[in-house]
Amino acid sequence: MKCSYCDAEINPNIDSYFTCLDNFIQTKYFDTEEENVFCSQECFCNYVQLEEIDSEGEEG
Numbered sequence: 001m002k003c004s005y006c007d008a009e010i011n012p013n014i015d016s017y018f019t020c021l022d023n024f025i026q027t028k029y030f031d032t033e034e035e036n037v038f039c040s041q042e043c044f045c046n047y048v049q050l051e052e053i054d055s056e057g058e059e060g
């Protein structure tokens with residue numbers, strides 16, 4: 001199997017991997033279970049376009 005974001009090879013017998021268990025995200029983003037496989041949390045975040053918005057802070 002492969003990471004859906006970076007295409008890294010993942011051997012489920014050797015490597016740990018990440019999969020999203022949220023039903024809404026599954027139906028929105030993944031047609032098949034094989035697509036719901038990521039080598040890292042970072043790859044999943046990039047895949048679903050999770051972005052960090054910097055705090056506007058108080059320094060102006």
Ligand SMILES: [Zn+2]
Binds near residue numbers: 004008038
């Ligand atoms: Zn990856």
